[in-house]
Amino acid sequence: xxxxxxxxxxxxxxxxxxxxxxxxxxxxxxxxxxxxxxxxxxxxxxxxxxxxxxxxxxxxxxxxxxxxxxxxxxxxxxxxxxxxxxxxxxxxxxxxxxxxxxxxxxxxxxxxxxxxxxxxxxxxxxxxxxxxxxxxxxxxxxxxxxxxxxxxxxxxxxxxxxxxxxxxxxxxxxxxxxxxxxxxxxxxxxxxxxxxxxxxxxxxxxxxxxxxxxxxxxxxxxxxxxxxxxxxxxxxxxxxxxxxxxxxxxxxxxxxxxxxxxxxxxxxxxxxxxxxxxxxxxxxxxxxxxxxxxxxxxxxxxxxxxxxxxxxxxxxxxxxxxxxx
Amino acid sequence: xxxxxxxxxxxxxxxxxxxxxxxxxxxxxxxxxxxxxxxxxxxxxxxxxxxxxxxxxxxxxxxxxxxxxxxxxxxxxxxxxxxxxxxxxxxxxxxxxxxxxxxxxxxxxxxxxxxxxxxxxxxxxxxxxxxxxxxxxxxxxxxxxxxxxxxxxxxxxxxxxxxxxxxxxxxxxxxxxxxxxxxxxxxxxxxxxxxxxxxxxxxxxxxxxxxxxxxxxxxxxxxxxxxxxxxxxxxxxxxxxxxxxxxxxxxxxxxxxxxxxxxxxxxxxxxxxxxxxxxxxxxxxxxxxxxxxxxxxxxxxxxxxxxxxxxxxxxxxxxxxxxxxxxxxxxxxxxxxxxxxxxxxxxxxxxxxxxxxxxxxxxxxxxxxxxxx
Numbered sequence: 236x237x238x239x240x241x242x243x244x245x246x247x248x249x250x251x252x253x254x255x256x257x258x259x260x261x262x263x264x265x266x267x268x269x270x271x272x273x274x275x276x277x278x279x280x281x282x283x284x285x286x287x288x289x290x291x292x293x294x295x296x297x298x299x300x301x302x303x304x305x306x307x308x309x310x311x312x313x314x315x316x317x318x319x320x321x322x323x324x325x326x327x328x329x330x331x332x333x334x335x336x337x338x339x340x341x342x343x344x345x346x347x348x349x350x351x352x353x354x355x356x357x358x359x360x361x362x363x364x365x366x367x368x369x370x371x372x373x374x375x376x377x378x379x380x381x382x383x384x385x386x387x388x389x390x391x392x393x394x395x396x397x398x399x400x401x402x403x404x405x406x407x408x409x410x411x412x413x414x415x416x417x418x419x420x421x422x423x424x425x426x427x428x429x430x431x432x433x434x435x436x437x438x439x440x441x442x443x444x445x446x447x448x449x450x451x452x453x454x455x456x457x458x459x460x461x462x463x464x465x466x467x468x469x470x471x472x473x474x475x476x477x478x479x480x481x482x483x484x485x486x487x488x489x490x491x492x493x494x495x496x497x498x499x500x501x502x503x504x505x506x507x508x509x510x511x512x513x514x515x516x517x518x519x520x521x522x523x524x525x526x527x528x529x530x531x532x533x534x535x536x537x538x539x540x541x542x543x544x545x546x547x548x549x550x551x552x553x554x555x556x557x558x559x560x
Numbered sequence: 561x562x563x564x565x566x567x568x569x570x571x572x573x574x575x576x577x578x579x580x581x582x583x584x585x586x587x588x589x590x591x592x593x594x595x596x597x598x599x600x601x602x603x604x605x606x607x608x609x610x611x612x613x614x615x616x617x618x619x620x621x622x623x624x625x626x627x628x629x630x631x632x633x634x635x636x637x638x639x640x641x642x643x644x645x646x647x648x649x650x651x652x653x654x655x656x657x658x659x660x661x662x663x664x665x666x667x668x669x670x671x672x673x674x675x676x677x678x679x680x681x682x683x684x685x686x687x688x689x690x691x692x693x694x695x696x697x698x699x700x701x702x703x704x705x706x707x708x709x710x711x712x713x714x715x716x717x718x719x720x721x722x723x724x725x726x727x728x729x730x731x732x733x734x735x736x737x738x739x740x741x742x743x744x745x746x747x748x749x750x751x752x753x754x755x756x757x758x759x760x761x762x763x764x765x766x767x768x769x770x771x772x773x774x775x776x777x778x779x780x781x782x783x784x785x786x787x788x789x790x791x792x793x794x795x796x797x798x799x800x801x802x803x804x805x806x807x808x809x810x811x812x813x814x815x816x817x818x819x820x821x822x823x824x825x826x827x828x829x830x831x832x833x834x835x836x837x838x839x840x841x842x843x844x845x846x847x848x849x850x851x852x853x854x855x856x857x858x859x860x861x862x863x864x865x866x867x868x869x870x871x872x873x874x875x876x877x878x879x880x881x882x883x884x885x886x887x888x889x890x891x892x893x894x895x896x897x898x899x900x901x902x903x904x905x906x907x908x909x910x911x912x913x914x915x916x917x918x919x920x921x922x923x924x925x926x927x928x929x930x931x932x933x
Contacts, residue, residue, distance in 0.1 A: 285878065285879055285882050286875055286878045286879060286894065286896075287869070287870075287875075287896070288870070288872075288875045313838070313839055315839060322637055322638045323638070324638060324872055325638045325639065325841045325842040325843075325845065325872040325873040325876060326872055326875070326876065328638070328839050328840075328841045328842065328876075329837065329839075329841040329845065329873075329876030329877075329879070329880070330876075331838075332836060332837050332838060332839075332876065332879075332880055333876055333879035333880060335883075336836060336879055336880045336882060336883035336884075337879055337882060337883070339883070346838070348838070348839060470646060471645075471646065471649075472634070472642075472643065472645055472646050472663070474643065475636055475637035475638065475642060475643070476637065476638065504607060505607050505870045506607075507609075507640055507870060507871075507872040508640070508643075510605045510606070510607050510608040510609075510640075510870070511605065511608060511612075511640055511643050511644070511646070511647050512643075513605055514605050514646075514647035514650055514651065515646055515647060515650065518650045518654070532606070
């Protein structure tokens, strides 16, 4: 029987799932993903939780608990840094340790140390991840290469204009009809950490809501890295969080691009990086008279009605602006 | 140039010492107070951590007093401290305070000082000052800082024994003032000796056996007595001997790599934490966990973990500490500090914690006693 690897549908699932899944499947493991977040899953995690922190981290706990008795290994990589010069927020570096400390009876955690800031660490971590399934480094490497090809396809699909959720569905073999291009429709850009924006529990499915209101969605994943790099260079200090950099860079880009009508910044309450970056994005947006801007701070108590009201008002505002012109 | 800097504990004494010896001008913001905090809370982002709010409040107050240059430390993450500068600049600019910002891109004080020396604003003083002057000034500031820390350490040792509550704290504040006003090394030494003598002569009841508690956590809230609601004094007056794990001087020594041979160095703590934390998470996280282990092994009764609300690295430490507490059988109390934290609330919780420790000690002694019979 194949070894079962559990991947929680949280945090960087929305960014790396195709890569992880292909890699483990190629090595002969069976990948099990937890169900999409529901109130029930979330509450399960909250019971075990100590202290207080952002919504995405709280959600991981629930996913891990639901996976725990179904799998042989839990895949919770220790992502210190995923690109050169930047790192992730400290939660990612400590998450496997916190999970271990709070819930000692979990199945073994594959806490692969991933830090591209260090030279040669990447290859080592990949082998570290694969060696439990196949001892042969070449096979592990081949599996990784295949995974990377799948991952690039996934990224390309996103760049073509669909959301990561849809790209994951396509990767899993489901049919996804691309959003229609309506003439005169509103173009709304969504920014924020991927694990807050794309989880339909935490963001209350904001993407579908906006689409129902007739908007076309743009996300920061659709912007090439070079543009983001170029935009953040205008700041006097380098932003050292990967997603923070992406958020600010794409916000600046969207504010400058003529086709965008509105920009929404989704922040989960108590998010460390976003608490500071909001100030930078707010300031830039305040000076921009053309693009309508709104920041939504969400937590587990955010209600659907409140969200609808704010989105309705936001869309109405953009429509009026257009009519004025 | 009228330079200013945000407060962190008694760091102002260190910087004032240097500035004084160099004959330069500095605007020291008024000591952190409710007013500074309210100003910070008003203009800072909503859920940013407490140090940001306090520092912002300090800077606004300093600008009101005519400062025009800000000196700040910074680092390369992953803690938020490294990016404090950008939003602060935006907020203060929108408030109408234009200033020069000297952001020292490293927390390593020595390196920062050299960088500062090269900055064009300071170059003006170059013709008057030599490198030796700079070194002497640094030495003087450093000595002052050490003197302050020495009397603080002593006060922590004496407070649980004092007979009249408040004696030690009064003596400590007077002593700090005396040391602060010293102009040269000779005066400093004289002032320090006098303060130590005064503190030692406070009436004490040496028959007490105080509980031993260690305090660790995020550096700003551990060092700043306003931010941590004077937790050391509160614990001392509840009859506990407190040991603080981080001092300004040990922090600097750690960063220049000179603390290797100290009994409780940060490096040692980080190594002790390795079974629980396999990677450096950032800031003081690993050291906090390590100190809990080291102090538990030394036989301390309790451990207090201070963190600002929403602090990222210390959240990780808090999670891991729940396990350390069980494994090493040491009660650990995590205090999350924010602008709404109240003195009474903290006091009640501390009293409960101290009660718990007392009962635990009695139980242990009872067991030892029965074994002896």
